[in-house]
Amino acid sequence: MHILHVVGARPNFMKAAPVFHALRMRHGVRQTIVHTGQHYDANLSDVFFSQLEMPVPDVNLAVGSGSHARQTAEVMTRFEPVVLETKPDVVLVYGDVNSTVAAALVCAKLGVRVGHVEAGLRSFDRSMPEEINRLVTDQLADALYTPSEDGDINLKREGVSPEKIFRVGNVMIDSLVKLLPFAQRQSRSGIPERYALVTLHRPANVDDSATLKSLLESLLEVNQDLSVVFPAHPRTRQRISDFGLNAEQLQLLDPLPYLDFLNLQSRATVVITDSGGIQEETTYLGVPCLTLRENTERPVTVSLGTNVLVGRDPDKLRSELRLVIAGKAKRGTVPPLWDGHAGERIATLLAGRASQ
Ligand code: UD1
Numbered sequence: 001m002h003i004l005h006v007v008g009a010r011p012n013f014m015k016a017a018p019v020f021h022a023l024r025m026r027h028g029v030r031q032t033i034v035h036t037g038q039h040y041d042a043n044l045s046d047v048f049f050s051q052l053e054m055p056v057p058d059v060n061l062a063v064g065s066g067s068h069a070r071q072t073a074e075v076m077t078r079f080e081p082v083v084l085e086t087k088p089d090v091v092l093v094y095g096d097v098n099s100t101v102a103a104a105l106v107c108a109k110l111g112v113r114v115g116h117v118e119a120g121l122r123s124f125d126r127s128m129p130e131e132i133n134r135l136v137t138d139q140l141a142d143a144l145y146t147p148s149e150d151g152d153i154n155l156k157r158e159g160v161s162p163e164k165i166f167r168v169g170n171v172m173i174d175s176l177v178k179l180l181p182f183a184q185r186q187s188r189s190g191i192p193e194r195y196a197l198v199t200l201h202r203p204a205n206v207d208d209s210a211t212l213k214s215l216l217e218s219l220l221e222v223n224q225d226l227s228v229v230f231p232a233h234p235r236t237r238q239r240i241s242d243f244g245l246n247a248e249q250l251q252l253l254d255p256l257p258y259l260d261f262l263n264l265q266s267r268a269t270v271v272i273t274d275s276g277g278i279q280e281e282t283t284y285l286g287v288p289c290l291t292l293r294e295n296t297e298r299p300v301t302v303s304l305g306t307n308v309l310v311g312r313d314p315d316k317l318r319s320e321l322r323l324v325i326a327g328k329a330k331r332g333t334v335p336p337l338w339d340g341h342a343g344e345r346i347a348t349l350l351a352g353r354a355s356q
Helices: 010-024 046-051 068-086 098-110 129-140 149-157 171-183 209-225 234-242 258-267 277-285 314-325 342-354
Strands: 002-007 030-035 090-094 113-117 143-146 165-167 195-199 227-231 251-253 270-273 289-291 307-309
Touching (some): 002 010, 002 068, 002 098, 010 030, 010 046, 010 113, 010 171, 010 342, 030 068, 046 258, 068 098, 090 098, 090 342, 098 129, 113 129, 113 342, 143 149, 143 342, 149 165, 171 258, 171 277, 171 342, 195 209, 195 258, 209 227, 209 234, 209 314, 227 258, 258 277, 270 277, 270 314, 277 289, 277 307, 289 314
Parallel strands (some): 002 030, 090 113, 113 143, 143 165, 195 227, 195 270, 227 251, 270 289, 289 307
C-alpha cells in the first residue's frame, strides 16, 4: 500500500510525524512525503522535520507565499502531476491550512482516496480562512479522522456518512507526549522564572493596525505583572514594523523550534495566544491558556481543558490574568483519546483496509 502525506505549514508537521512513524512499523506500507513549501523559512519548517525525526520530503513543491487563491492554485497545479506520477493508494492531508484543501481537491478530481487527519473541527466563523478549508476538505475526504466527539457531531450534521468517520484522538498530542521529556531538557537561558508566553498571527488580529495596536497595548500592560515572552510569526513582526507599533518592552523572539517552544509552554505561568493547536497543547499540559479569539474550533479545550476565550476584550484579559496571578486559574482535564496513540490508531485503520 502506498500512502502519500501532504504537509505544507508549521502546524502540519507535528500532526503528520506520528502517523508517519506508526505506518513505518507496518508491513507492506510504502510512504511518500510531499511538502508544498507553503512555509519555507528554516525556523518554520526544516527544524521541525529534524526535531520530529521526519525524513527530508521526497518532493517539495516550493509554492511559497501569495494570496489565498494563488497559494491554493499553485499547490493544486504542482501537486497534480506528482499524484499522477506516484499513484498513491491513499493521500493523507492534515489540519486546515491552504495546502490541505488544495491537495484534497486535486485527489478528489483524480479519484484518489483522501484521508483527513483532524477532521470535523468547526469554529462556525467563515471569516476564518481555515474554516473554509475545513468545510471543503471534510466534504471531499473519504476517511475522516476526528480528535474529539464534537468533530463527529459536526460531520454527521453536515451529512457525512458515519461509516467514513473514525474518532482516533489527537495526533498533535502524540508528538507532545513523545517529545516532552526531551523538550524539558532544552535550555531556557534568558527566560525569566515566571512569564506569559504569547503567540499572535491570525490575520484578524495582526493585519489591521488598530486591532494590533490595542492587542500590543494589552500585552504591555500584562508585562507590568508578568514578563511577556513573545516568539513572533514573520507576518506579525512584519506588521508591527509596517504599522510602526511599539513592542520594545516585550521580549520578542524569532519563531522557535518545536522542542524549545514546547519547553516554554510547559513551564509558562500562562499562555496567551490566537493559535489553534496551542489551545490543545496547553490543555494537555494543564497550563492556563487565554485565547485572543471570539470563538474556537476546539471547544473541548474550553469545556474540559484550561482554555478561556477572552476575545479582544482588554478587561476580560485583565480579569483572567488576575485570576492566574492569584493562583486561581481554571483547571482542566485531558480529553478522551488524547493519549499519545492516535497515529497508531490511524495506521491500524489504514493497514486493516490494505489487508481486506
Ligand atoms: C498558516 C495557516 C494557519 C496556521 C499558520 C501557522 C493558512 C490559511 N493559514 O498561516 O492556519 O495557523 O500557518 O504558522 O493556511 N511567511 C514567511 N515565511 C514562511 C511562510 C510565511 O515569512 O515560511 C510570511 C509571508 O509574509 C506570508 C505570511 O507569512 O505572506 C503568511 O503566510 P501563509 O502561509 O499565507 O499563512 P500563515 O499566516 O503562516
